[in-house]
Amino acid sequence: MQNKNSYSQWPDDKGYFGKFGGRYVAETLMPLIIEVEKEYNEIKKDKTFKKDFEYYLEKYVGRPSPLFLAERITKDLKGPKIYFKRDELNHTGAHKINNCMGQILLAKKMGKKRIIAETGAGQHGVATATVCALFNLPCVIYMGEKDIERQSPNVFRMKLLGAEIKCVTSGSKSLKDAMNEALRDWVTNVKNTFYIIGTVAGPHPYPSMVRDFQSIIGKEVKTQIQEAENKLPDLLIACIGGGSNAIGLFHEFLDEPDVKMIAVEAAGLGLKSGKHAASLSGGKPGVLHGNKTYLLQSEKGQIEEAHSISAGLDYPGIGPEHSFLFEEKRVQYISATDDEALEAFQYCCRLEGIIPALEPAHALAILKKIAPSMRPEQVVVMNMCGRGDKDIFTVAKAININIS
Amino acid sequence: MNSRINKTFSNDSKKLVTFVTGGDPDLETSKKIINTIAESGADIIEIGMPFSDPMADGPTIQVSSTRAIKQGIDLDDIFSICKNFRSLNDQIPIILMGYYNVIFHYGISSFVDSCQKNGVDGLIIVDLQPEEDPELLNAIELTNLDLIRLITPTTNAERFSTILKHSSGFLYYVTITGITGQNSANIEELNQSINIIKQQTKLPVVSGFGIKNAEQVREVCKVSDGAVVGSSIVKIIEENLNDKNKILTLVANFIKQLKAGIEK
Numbered sequence: 001m002q003n004k005n006s007y008s009q010w011p012d013d014k015g016y017f018g019k020f021g022g023r024y025v026a027e028t029l030m031p032l033i034i035e036v037e038k039e040y041n042e043i044k045k046d047k048t049f050k051k052d053f054e055y056y057l058e059k060y061v062g063r064p065s066p067l068f069l070a071e072r073i074t075k076d077l078k079g080p081k082i083y084f085k086r087d088e089l090n091h092t093g094a095h096k097i098n099n100c101m102g103q104i105l106l107a108k109k110m111g112k113k114r115i116i117a118e119t120g121a122g123q124h125g126v127a128t129a130t131v132c133a134l135f136n137l138p139c140v141i142y143m144g145e146k147d148i149e150r151q152s153p154n155v156f157r158m159k160l161l162g163a164e165i166k167c168v169t170s171g172s173k174s175l176k177d178a179m180n181e182a183l184r185d186w187v188t189n190v191k192n193t194f195y196i197i198g199t200v201a202g203p204h205p206y207p208s209m210v211r212d213f214q215s216i217i218g219k220e221v222k223t224q225i226q227e228a229e230n231k232l233p234d235l236l237i238a239c240i241g242g243g244s245n246a247i248g249l250f251h252e253f254l255d256e257p258d259v260k261m262i263a264v265e266a267a268g269l270g271l272k273s274g275k276h277a278a279s280l281s282g283g284k285p286g287v288l289h290g291n292k293t294y295l296l297q298s299e300k301g302q303i304e305e306a307h308s309i310s311a312g313l314d315y316p317g318i319g320p321e322h323s324f325l326f327e328e329k330r331v332q333y334i335s336a337t338d339d340e341a342l343e344a345f346q347y348c349c350r351l352e353g354i355i356p357a358l359e360p361a362h363a364l365a366i367l368k369k370i371a372p373s374m375r376p377e378q379v380v381v382m383n384m385c386g387r388g389d390k391d392i393f394t395v396a397k398a399i400n401i402n403i404s
Numbered sequence: 405m406n407s408r409i410n411k412t413f414s415n416d417s418k419k420l421v422t423f424v425t426g427g428d429p430d431l432e433t434s435k436k437i438i439n440t441i442a443e444s445g446a447d448i449i450e451i452g453m454p455f456s457d458p459m460a461d462g463p464t465i466q467v468s469s470t471r472a473i474k475q476g477i478d479l480d481d482i483f484s485i486c487k488n489f490r491s492l493n494d495q496i497p498i499i500l501m502g503y504y505n506v507i508f509h510y511g512i513s514s515f516v517d518s519c520q521k522n523g524v525d526g527l528i529i530v531d532l533q534p535e536e537d538p539e540l541l542n543a544i545e546l547t548n549l550d551l552i553r554l555i556t557p558t559t560n561a562e563r564f565s566t567i568l569k570h571s572s573g574f575l576y577y578v579t580i581t582g583i584t585g586q587n588s589a590n591i592e593e594l595n596q597s598i599n600i601i602k603q604q605t606k607l608p609v610v611s612g613f614g615i616k617n618a619e620q621v622r623e624v625c626k627v628s629d630g631a632v633v634g635s636s637i638v639k640i641i642e643e644n645l646n647d648k649n650k651i652l653t654l655v656a657n658f659i660k661q662l663k664a665g666i667e668k
Contacts, residue, residue: 014535024504024531028556028581031563066447170466181458188582190558267431283489287505287531288457300478304457 015204121152124198199242203290214248423634427477453502612637618665
């Protein structure tokens with residue numbers, strides 16, 4: 001039976017995915033954001049832009065990324081065939097650069113002279129600093145003090161690439177506060193500055209724009225899995241902080257009713273501990289950073305600190321499209337704890353020779369649990385959205401090994 | 405039409421508008437500070453609703469918000485401040501200023517009810533522009549509450565009509581592109597911008613952001629109907645947390661200076 005209600009046609013004209021999304025920013029930013037939307041709608045149809053974007057994705061980022069059959073894990077879990085979408089092999093080591101490449105081309109077209117961005121794990125910061133070096137634009141990265149400490153390799157990388165790092169000491173000193181500071185910078189320097197948001201959140205058109213740039217992941221998977229298995233995958237699985245790698249994998253398949261999808265939030269020390277980053281499993285709808293979406297918040301509407309061993313998932317909100325897909329029950333949202341992610345991290349290293357980032361290790365942790373209940377003829381694709389070199393210090397500390 | 409805000413603007417004198425975060429440094433002192441501000445000559449009182457992520461505010465108001473939240477201040481406390489003030493003063497308008505999440509979370513109709521019961525006259529919601537405020541506008545339609553909208557240096561001609569359409573009370577002109585308590589506007593540019601706004605509306609226009617002392621209040625009031633001072637008052641609280649009586653004395657003196665600046 002044909003599905004009459006499409007999940008892939010959102011947002012509406014006002015930037016809403018059902019009840020979620022919109023544009024909740026200071027008036028100072030409104031004219032610029034409307035301009036960004038207008039220009040983005042234009043470049044979407046522009047052949048030169050498409051050509052440039054594809055050129056840099058192929059020659060610079062190294063796309064398409066391979067779809068790899070993880071044979072030893074498949075054998076070990078005794079369930080479905082498990083494929084990894086190897087976005088950790090992209091230049092800079094994560095999926096983040098797909099979006100940065102799109103946004104920097106837009107910023108250039110709009111004549112902007114300065115780029116700002118927020119970063120948590122540092123992957124988005126590194127990707128932004130990289131494209132700024134490539135296109136010769138000054139770059140300022142906002143990063144929480146707490147994240148600067150736990151992601152020092154990425155901090156040094158950004159500096160090498162010529163970016164200025166601004167240490168954010170307000171609030172919880174992590175990703176949400178870095179985003180607040182970036183928004184304050186943007187309001188102050190609105191005329192010459194473009195804000196490259198790293199995830200599918202923020203005021204419209206950012207959630208759909210970032211999704212569009214990331215949806216290359218799912219598009220490639222669709223072709224690659226047809227070649228390898230001559231069928232669509234039975235299950236897609238990805239980790240989720242703000243949700244850009246997950247939506248990047250899912251979007252192409254949203255209207256394929258036979259493809260199941262699971263997104264894995266970070267449960268930190270456990271959902272009941274209060275120290276987690278699972279906005280859907282443990283949050284309520286609210287308004288932050290330009291959009292209406294599920295947020296971790298107190299009973300009085302104050303935003304709460306998230307917690308995750310993975311800096312990239314340590315955010316108290318989630319992209320509005322995910323809030324929509326959650327309420328529509330199109331995607332199943334589950335969570336994995338710090339400990340489960342750490343265990344899956346080491347498991348992946350030993351069995352496949354791939355050091356995953358702690359973020360996709362969350363997805364693998366859940367896959368390990370559900371794979372044994374699936375059938376051998378079924379096919380799963382997991383987004384290996386980042387490599388784990390950045391996390392080795394965090395992991396060593398967590399498993400009590402001194403490597404310094 | 406008989407609202408306190410309209411009455412306040414019924415004569416030509418320039419208005420001194422003040423901002424402090426409600427519940428900073430604690431509930432009782434905050435009530436006293438607000439009474440002191442009124443007694444010392446402020447024409448309109450803005451009370452900030454504390455929020456964990458005040459994206460349009462500079463460090464001074466950010467930390468004042470954090471202080472209030474740490475005291476456990478919530479919207480019901482803010483309403484108790486309003487109620488207390490109303491029992492002592494029935495003329496001076498109270499404006500609640502803040503961010504949408506706390507209101508959304510409280511429930512829009514409950515929020516509007518509480519505003520009415522506790523003598524609130526206007527609302528300024530920093531991250532809620534006309535595109536997103538129909539629900540709130542609907543809820544205040546039959547009340548005396550004014551939704552005060554912000555106009556900024558980046559607001560273009562296309563947006564003026566959108567913003568002016570449902571504005572009431574007065575307009576708040578954000579004098580700079582930036583956050584609170586930082587740079588100050590160039591008076592020439594401010595004059596030009598306000599003239600453009602005045603051509604399109606009869607509503608009073610009050611200027612805010614970056615206005616720190618009596619001198620600047622006087623300058624800004626030459627070109628607009630009033631000036632908002634916030635961070636400089638909040639700074640007095642921040643610098644005297646150990647001596648609450650001193651806060652009251654210093655705030656009273658400062659408000660009197662600002663008021664004298666206008667009347668000079």
